[in-house]
Amino acid sequence: MKNICSVFENCGGCTTLNHEYEETIKIKEEKIRTILEENKIEYDVFNEIIASPEFYGYRNKMEYTFGNEIKDGPLTLGMKGRKRKYDVFYTKDCKIVSDDFNKIVEYTCEFFRKLNISFRNYRRGDGYLRHLSVRRGINTGEILVNIGTHKTNEYDEIIKEWSQGIMKLEVSEKIVSVLHSKTDSKSNVMKADELTVLYGNEYFNDKIFDLSFKISPFSFFQTNTKGAELLYKKVLDYLDEGNVAYDLFSGTGTIGLLMSRKVKKVYSVEIVEEAVKAAEFNAAQNSVQNIEFICGDVKDELPKITENPDFVVFDPPRAGLHKNIIKFLKEQKYENIIYVSCNPVSFAENMKELSDSYRLKEITPVDMFPFNDHTETVAYLVKK
Numbered sequence: 199m200k201n202i203c204s205v206f207e208n209c210g211g212c213t214t215l216n217h218e219y220e221e222t223i224k225i226k227e228e229k230i231r232t233i234l235e236e237n238k239i240e241y242d243v244f245n246e247i248i249a250s251p252e253f254y255g256y257r258n259k260m261e262y263t264f265g266n267e268i269k270d271g272p273l274t275l276g277m278k279g280r281k282r283k284y285d286v287f288y289t290k291d292c293k294i295v296s297d298d299f300n301k302i303v304e305y306t307c308e309f310f311r312k313l314n315i316s317f318r319n320y321r322r323g324d325g326y327l328r329h330l331s332v333r334r335g336i337n338t339g340e341i342l343v344n345i346g347t348h349k350t351n352e353y354d355e356i357i358k359e360w361s362q363g364i365m366k367l368e369v370s371e372k373i374v375s376v377l378h379s380k381t382d383s384k385s386n387v388m389k390a391d392e393l394t395v396l397y398g399n400e401y402f403n404d405k406i407f408d409l410s411f412k413i414s415p416f417s418f419f420q421t422n423t424k425g426a427e428l429l430y431k432k433v434l435d436y437l438d439e440g441n442v443a444y445d446l447f448s449g450t451g452t453i454g455l456l457m458s459r460k461v462k463k464v465y466s467v468e469i470v471e472e473a474v475k476a477a478e479f480n481a482a483q484n485s486v487q488n489i490e491f492i493c494g495d496v497k498d499e500l501p502k503i504t505e506n507p508d509f510v511v512f513d514p515p516r517a518g519l520h521k522n523i524i525k526f527l528k529e530q531k532y533e534n535i536i537y538v539s540c541n542p543v544s545f546a547e548n549m550k551e552l553s554d555s556y557r558l559k560e561i562t563p564v565d566m567f568p569f570n571d572h573t574e575t576v577a578y579l580v581k582k
């Protein structure tokens with residue numbers, strides 16, 4: 199049997215761990231080819247999928263839920279079920295994270311089991327324990343642990359005791375931050391109406407190539423750092439020396455900061471204020487001055503940028519590009535567009551809409567999510 203974990207049959211954390219890795223990426227590549235074919239998308243070159251440099255233990259972030267596997271069963275901490283969406287499977291031997299993550303999960307689950315502390319029931323609106331987020335700087339070895347609970351002070355002393363135990367765990371990397379996020383939100387999404395630092399910093403650091411990034415507990419950062427480096431390299435390969443580049447849907451500024459080395463000026467647009475602040479900090483800490491961060495919606499901000507670009511990079515969320523952006527791109531006819539997509543379906547739709555104005559020169563799938571169904575693609579478009 200392949201290297202599967204104890205809850206693989208039911209856990210929603212991954213789907214194809216019982217297959218050879220090489221086989222899984224071929225299937226992904228085929229899936230993208232099929233979607234393009236079905237949508238009659240023409241292209242010049244379709245490159246072989248770029249494999250993830252690591253396929254076990256690759257994830258730099260996991261967000262676990264407190265719950266139970268069966269009704270009235272013991273407390274568990276892990277991932278929701280693939281089909282049983284309300285049940286939580288105890289992922290203490292997960293293969294797509296490092297052993298340190300598994301140690302943190304097991305310690306945390308056993309700690310609260312012994313004390314018989316309740317987990318959140320969102321239908322009834324009661325219970326204390328909500329989530330546990332663990333993040334890791336793959337290139338720095340820094341770990342951030344963030345526990346999410348309901349907003350009450352009742353168990354503050356117990357949470358302190360838990361955090362002292364976390365600090366004593368024998369992990370192979372370094373825990374630099376232990377946080378407590380409290381919320382009274384009705385939804386099952388991890389957030390912090392109140393954030394308490396129990397140990398260390400409110401953030402951790404990672405590197406992409408030689409650039410340093412400070413990552414706050416809720417900031418977006420690609421979950422597979424080594425895979426992201428290959429993805430970003432593919433994007434950078436399309437850039438010649440140029441005057442101006444746009445980094446649209448820029449998150450914490452990774453692509454823009456990397457592009458700033460090659461062009462004279464970069465404009466980055468991102469809607470989440472916290473991410474823009476982090477991006478500005480990242481620019482300063484890497485002494486990058488030729489980048490301007492704009493906080494807003496790409497569909498509103500893109501038409502306002504007056505300096506014409508040599509290269510435009512889009513890295514939108516799963517929904518793809520808004521119809522107003524498509525309309526603008528057809529009018530504008532940019533010379534070079536690099537489209538990073540995390541959803542082949544919306545990507546194909548956008549390509550269909552743009553096909554009379556742009557030629558799809560090259561497309562390269564990149565496996566950023568080993569043993570999972572998701573695939574990333576990098577596409578290079580030029581004006582017709």
Ligand SMILES: C[S@@+](CC[C@H](N)C(=O)[O-])C[C@H]1O[C@@H](n2cnc3c(N)ncnc32)[C@H](O)[C@@H]1O
Binds near residue numbers: 418447448469496497
């Ligand atoms: C797939 S992530 C890309 C992040 C970044 N390029 C990276 O590699 O780390 C998409 C980003 O788009 C942002 N976003 C979503 N909708 C947006 C919009 N309408 N305008 C601007 N940014 C948006 C999200 O907050 C998120 O940071």
